Amino acid sequence: MDGAAPAEGWIGTRLLRKEDARFLAGKGQFLADIRMAGMEDVCFVRSPVAHGRLNGITKPKGAVFAAGDLPPFQPLPAGPDLPSYRTVPYPPLATDMVRFVGQPVAACLAPTRAAAEDLAGLVELDIAELPAVVDARAAMRPGSPLVHEGWPDNAFITSGAHGGEFDAQRAAATVSIRRDLRMNRQAVVPLEPRGVLAYWDHRLDELVVYLSSQAPHVMRIGLAQVLGLSEHRLHIIAPDVGGGFGAKNRLMPEEIVVCALALQRGTPVRWLEDRRESFLSAPQARGHVYDLTLHADADGNLLALEGEVLIDAGAYALWPTGAFAEASMAVRNLTGPYRIPAIRLRNATVATNKPPMGAYRGVARPGACFAIERMIDEVARALGMEPAELRRSNLLTPEELPYRTAGGMRLDNGDYPRALETAREMIGLDAVRARQAAGEPDGRRVGIGFALYAEQSGHGLKEWARRGARVLPAYDTSTVRLMPDGSAQVLVGIQSHGQGLETTLAQMAATALQLHPDRIAIRHGDTAVSPFGFGTFASRSTIFAGGAAVRACRVLAERLRIIGAHLLQADPAAVVLADGEVRHGSAAVSYAEISRAAHVRQELLPAGMDPVLEATATYEPPESEGTFSYSCHAALVAADPLTGATEVLDYVVAEDCGTMVNPMIVDGQVYGGVVQGIGTALFEEIPFDEGGQPLATTFADYHMPCASEMPRIRIAHLVTPSTITEFGVKGMGEGGAIAPPAAIANALADAFKAEGAEFNETPCSPRRVTAALDAAGVAP
Amino acid sequence: MRLSLHVNGTTRAVEAEPRDTLADTLRDGAALTALHLGCEGGSCGACTVLLDGEPVRSCIVLAVTVEGREVRTLEGLAGDSVTEALKRAFHEEHALQCGYCTPGMLVTARDILRRFPGPDEAMIRRELAGQICRCTGYMGIVAAIRRVGEALQETSGAGA
Ligand code: FES
Ligand code: FES
Numbered sequence: 001m002d003g004a005a006p007a008e009g010w011i012g013t014r015l016l017r018k019e020d021a022r023f024l025a026g027k028g029q030f031l032a033d034i035r036m037a038g039m040e041d042v043c044f045v046r047s048p049v050a051h052g053r054l055n056g057i058t059k060p061k062g063a064v065f066a067a068g069d070l071p072p073f074q075p076l077p078a079g080p081d082l083p084s085y086r087t088v089p090y091p092p093l094a095t096d097m098v099r100f101v102g103q104p105v106a107a108c109l110a111p112t113r114a115a116a117e118d119l120a121g122l123v124e125l126d127i128a129e130l131p132a133v134v135d136a137r138a139a140m141r142p143g144s145p146l147v148h149e150g151w152p153d154n155a156f157i158t159s160g161a162h163g164g165e166f167d168a169q170r171a172a173a174t175v176s177i178r179r180d181l182r183m184n185r186q187a188v189v190p191l192e193p194r195g196v197l198a199y200w201d202h203r204l205d206e207l208v209v210y211l212s213s214q215a216p217h218v219m220r221i222g223l224a225q226v227l228g229l230s231e232h233r234l235h236i237i238a239p240d241v242g243g244g245f246g247a248k249n250r251l252m253p254e255e256i257v258v259c260a261l262a263l264q265r266g267t268p269v270r271w272l273e274d275r276r277e278s279f280l281s282a283p284q285a286r287g288h289v290y291d292l293t294l295h296a297d298a299d300g301n302l303l304a305l306e307g308e309v310l311i312d313a314g315a316y317a318l319w320p321t322g323a324f325a326e327a328s329m330a331v332r333n334l335t336g337p338y339r340i341p342a343i344r345l346r347n348a349t350v351a352t353n354k355p356p357m358g359a360y361r362g363v364a365r366p367g368a369c370f371a372i373e374r375m376i377d378e379v380a381r382a383l384g385m386e387p388a389e390l391r392r393s394n395l396l397t398p399e400e401l402p403y404r405t406a407g408g409m410r411l412d413n414g415d416y417p418r419a420l421e422t423a424r425e426m427i428g429l430d431a432v433r434a435r436q437a438a439g440e441p442d443g444r445r446v447g448i449g450f451a452l453y454a455e456q457s458g459h460g461l462k463e464w465a466r467r468g469a470r471v472l473p474a475y476d477t478s479t480v481r482l483m484p485d486g487s488a489q490v491l492v493g494i495q496s497h498g499q500g501l502e503t504t505l506a507q508m509a510a511t512a513l514q515l516h517p518d519r520i521a522i523r524h525g526d527t528a529v530s531p532f533g534f535g536t537f538a539s540r541s542t543i544f545a546g547g548a549a550v551r552a553c554r555v556l557a558e559r560l561r562i563i564g565a566h567l568l569q570a571d572p573a574a575v576v577l578a579d580g581e582v583r584h585g586s587a588a589v590s591y592a593e594i595s596r597a598a599h600v601r602q603e604l605l606p607a608g609m610d611p612v613l614e615a616t617a618t619y620e621p622p623e624s625e626g627t628f629s630y631s632c633h634a635a636l637v638a639a640d641p642l643t644g645a646t647e648v649l650d651y652v653v654a655e656d657c658g659t660m661v662n663p664m665i666v667d668g669q670v671y672g673g674v675v676q677g678i679g680t681a682l683f684e685e686i687p688f689d690e691g692g693q694p695l696a697t698t699f700a701d702y703h704m705p706c707a708s709e710m711p712r713i714r715i716a717h718l719v720t721p722s723t724i725t726e727f728g729v730k731g732m733g734e735g736g737a738i739a740p741p742a743a744i745a746n747a748l749a750d751a752f753k754a755e756g757a758e759f760n761e762t763p764c765s766p767r768r769v770t771a772a773l774d775a776a777g778v779a780p
Numbered sequence: 781m782r783l784s785l786h787v788n789g790t791t792r793a794v795e796a797e798p799r800d801t802l803a804d805t806l807r808d809g810a811a812l813t814a815l816h817l818g819c820e821g822g823s824c825g826a827c828t829v830l831l832d833g834e835p836v837r838s839c840i841v842l843a844v845t846v847e848g849r850e851v852r853t854l855e856g857l858a859g860d861s862v863t864e865a866l867k868r869a870f871h872e873e874h875a876l877q878c879g880y881c882t883p884g885m886l887v888t889a890r891d892i893l894r895r896f897p898g899p900d901e902a903m904i905r906r907e908l909a910g911q912i913c914r915c916t917g918y919m920g921i922v923a924a925i926r927r928v929g930e931a932l933q934e935t936s937g938a939g940a
Contacts, residue, residue: 016871023879024867026814026854030880033813112808114799191818191826191880191914242816242880243914275819498878498915668874671917699823699912707908707918712901736917 009511031195050692079317080468099315102280132692163406164342173295192242199268215535241497246359283358287312288367323357329364373742447751451742457731459626473534476544486592493533512553539731547619631655644766657732673736788856877915
C-alpha cells in the first residue's frame, strides 16, 4: 500500500485498494468457488411460455421437485405497503399459472450441474397457453388480456405528481413539445451470474446460506419469513460477489427453493445460474414508456411538464420492493436540476408477462433524464437556440439552492451551471460546431449532446416511509473493535462487491481513529459477523456505513484518549491522537499498549473505565431528504447515415459528489457507470416478441459494451461538500449510468438536426437510427 | 473417464466425462479458481486460459481434447515477469472492481503484449474486444496494459 498519512487524515487520498490482491492472484472466493462434500446441484425447469395455465407436470425418476413436493411456503408480501397497490403472491415454484418465459416450475437435483440439466430435460410440462401481455401501453388499454385474473386492469399501482401553478404556467407557454419516448427493457448483467449454496450446519444448528447478494441481512429477513425459520437459525454469507448493480438485491424464487431443498434433503444444495437463465429470469430493468409535453415561453424559459409515465414491471413483485421505486422516482426526478416550476404527471406500474423487474444502477433516473433531456433539446430546436444555452438559462443557480422542485425534491447544494460550463469547455462545443459546418470526410455526421442530472443519496426515514417501502434503509450500523494489539476491525452491514469499500471505509475509519489503514480490516457481507445493516445499493454505503463507522470510531477515540492520558499521567484534554498513538508533548503511548491494557491488563485502566475497546453506532443523516450529487455529461458522436452505426468519439463528465474519500475509486465508479449507460444508449435491450418470448438470451444477441467500442472518458470534479454527512461525502455509485442515454441520443439528434431526425427510444441501435433517418428523410 | 492433464507445469489425473469442458474440469477437477464462468458460451472471456501458449476460452474447449497439451491458468503464471508487471499495473491503475473478469483479463493482456510490443490505446482496445468487464469501463485495464507495454519497450530498447 502506498502513501504516507496525510496531516488531515486519509480523506481524499488515492489509496490503492486493499481488496485487489486476492483477485489479482485468482484467489477471490466467489459463489462457484465454494464446494461442500455431498453437495447436490440444482437445475430449474422453467416455463417455456409467457402466459398459461399449468395443468400438469410429468416427472421422470429422480430428484424432481414441483411446488407440491415441498412444504408450503409462508406468505411474503412484496412491493409497496400502500392501500392503492394490488398485491399478488409470487410462488417460488409455479402452482397453477405461469406468467413469464423462464418462471421456475420445478427443481431437479443431481450430483453435478450437467446431470441436473439432463434430469430437467426429461420433465414435461402441460401448459394451456393464454394470450400474453407484452407492451406496457397496450396493457393499459381497455380490453387488454390480463396478467392477473380478476384485476380490473393491468396496473399494479397508479399514482401521480402535481406541483406548482400548472394551469397558469401552461397558459404562459408559446412552445409546447409533445413526445413519446421509450427506454426499453434490458438486463443488468453482473459478470458473475446469481448463485446460492445452502446447508444445515449441525454444530451451529442453523441454515447456512452462501448467497451472491448485495444485502445479506435484509435477505435473511425475507428468507426466514418465507421458510418459516427463526432468524437466529439463519446465517447468510455473501462471499466475493462478481458485480450486482441492483440485480442481486431482491429475494429470488430460486434462492428460496434452494434453501427449502437443503432443509428437506439434509444435504448441501447449490444452484449456479447460467447466462441464459440470467437473461430469462434475473431481475430486469428500465422499461420506461413516456408521453410528455414540455411547455416553454418564447425566450426558452421552461414552464411546465405534463404527461404520463408507464413502467413495464413484469409479472410479479420481487421482495422487498420490486420495481416500485421506478414510477414515483421517474416522475419526481423528471425536472432534474432545472427550474421547471410546475408539473402534472401520471404514472402506472404495469404488469406484463415478462420477468419481474428489479433495480439497476440509477433506478428510474436514466429514463427520467433521457426523457427530459431529449425534450429540452427539442424545445431548443423549436426555438432555434443552442441547446447548451437553453440549459444554462434554465438550470438552478447556486443562489437558488436549496430549492424545492415541483416534484417535491429538495436539491441541497452545488453549482449546476458550472458543471455545464466545464463539460462544454472540455468537449469543445465551439470547435464541434465548426467541424460540423465543414463536414466529415468519411460521410458520417458528428453531433454533440449534453445531459445533466441531480442524484438523491443518503435519504433518510421520512423519504423511504413516504414511498411505502416495506424495508426502510434509512440508517446503517457499524461495530468497530480494537484488537488487543491495537489493530482494528470495522464490521459493517453493507456488502462491497466492486465498490472498493474495504478501502474507502478503512480510509474513513483511519481518519476518525488516527490509525493507519493497513491496521484496519473491513468485514462485511456476513450476518454472523457484522451488525444489522441494509446492504450496498442506492449509492448509500459510503454515507451510511462510512458514517456509522466514523461515529463508532469517535467513541473509541475518546476512550483511547482517556486511557492514553491516564497511562501518560496527563490531562485528557492535553493529549492528541495521531498515527496510532496518544501523544502528550514528546511522550507517547501506542494504541497497542492502550488496547493491551483494555483487554488483558485491566489493572492499568483508569478507575471506572470499562475493559475492552469496542463500540457500535448507527448513522442516519440529520436531513431526511438526502443530499444530491450531480453532473453534466457531454458526448460527441459520429453516425453513419448508411448503416446507422454510432461511434462515441469523446465523452466527458463534470461531476460533483461532495468530498471524495478516494478520488481513484470515484473515477472508477464514474467510468464503469458511463460505460453501462452507453450500453443502454446504444446496445443493450431484451426485446420480446408478441408471444412474450425474449429475443436476447445470449451475449450473441445481447450486445455488451466492450473496450473496442468504448471511448476514453474524461472527468472533471467539482467539490461541494454535503452539509449533512460525515466528511461531506455524497453518494455517487450510480450517477455515471444516468446521463449517457440522454447525452448520446441528444448527440445523434444534433448530428441530424438539419433534417430534424429524433432518437427517442433506447437503445439507438443501427436499425433504430436508420429508421429515424428514413422518417426524417435523411438521404444516406 | 480418467484424463491426464498437464496443468501449470504438473501432470494430474482428473475424472472427466467426454462432454465436460476444460473450464469445469479445471475448476471442479483441479480446484483452480483463477478462471471464472461468465457466459459458458465463449463470448465473455472470463474463463480464458493458455493452451499450448495460446489463449482459449476454456468454457468451449472439451477437456478430452487437451490431453497431452499444456494448459496454463493465471495461477500457473505466478512469477512470470510480464504477468507480475501486469498485476502491479492493474492494482495501480484501478483496473479491477469486482474482480470477476480479472484473471481472464490478465491472461489476455499478457498475450496482447506478447504479440504486439508497445501497443497503443486503439490497438489494446481492439484486442480486448470480446473480453467483457461490466465494472470498470475498461479505462484502468487499457491504461495498465499500455503502461506495461511501454515499460517493456523501454527495457528491451535499453538492452538493445
Ligand atoms: S465463460 Fe467462457 S467465454 Fe464466457
Ligand atoms: S471488475 Fe467486475 S467484471 Fe471486471
